[in-house]
């Protein structure tokens with residue numbers, strides 16, 4: 001990049017148990033022309049995909065409920081109602097989200113539509129999330145879902161009416177960002 005106002009000076013790996021946690025030092029040219037050195041910790045978290053399953057006729061969404069340790073450490077009880085989602089593990093996002101829908105909810109949907117691609121938390125994570133919506137009907141259910149127990153997943157299925165889901169966003173009960181974004185997408189573009 002020519003005339004890049006950012007120069008990466010160094011990257012130290014602080015931990016590398018699952019994904020690398022790095023301490024990155026960089027210089028930034030500020031708007032007054034001076035250079036400033038910063039040091040930041042960045043978790044090189046894997047990118048992921050999330051999907052809102054919506055039933056057009058019955059006006060319901062198929063969500064999940066599972067324990068998330070980060071939210072627990074932040075003071076929530078940790079059990080979050082979320083759209084089905086998973087990490088890409090190097091796979092194509094569309095294929096990954098189809099498999100994730102099946103693993104977590106037991107549905108085999110006909111089509112998935114990509115609607116957004118957003119940074120999850122751009123200061124401290126490298127993670128991008130690919131957002132999808134997919135129409136489902138009860139007839140598309142082929143298995144029980146619930147996630148991969150051997151990988152520690154214990155996922156409860158939660159089906160809500162559109163109105164109930166939107167009300168739980170408004171009240172703050174649905175507190176997962178990717179889920180709120182997808183429900184607002186539904187409200188704006190698909191209802």
Ligand SMILES: Nc1nc2c(ncn2[C@@H]2O[C@H](COP(=O)(O)OP(=O)(O)O[C@H]3O[C@H](CO)[C@@H](O)[C@H](O)[C@@H]3O)[C@@H](O)[C@H]2O)c(=O)[nH]1
Nearest residue numbers: 018046047048049050085086087127128129151152153178
């Ligand atoms: N050993 C180990 N395993 C882990 C770790 N973190 C996750 N895993 C395993 O990796 C799998 C993650 O499950 P997925 O369904 O693929 O991902 P997800 O946790 O639902 O991720 C989605 O939601 C996250 C939270 O919003 C998003 O960060 C992510 O991008 C994605 O959308 C699970 O089997 C879990 O046990 C870890 O630190 N150590």
Ligand SMILES: [Mg+2]
Nearest residue numbers: 084085086087
């Ligand atoms: Mg998941």
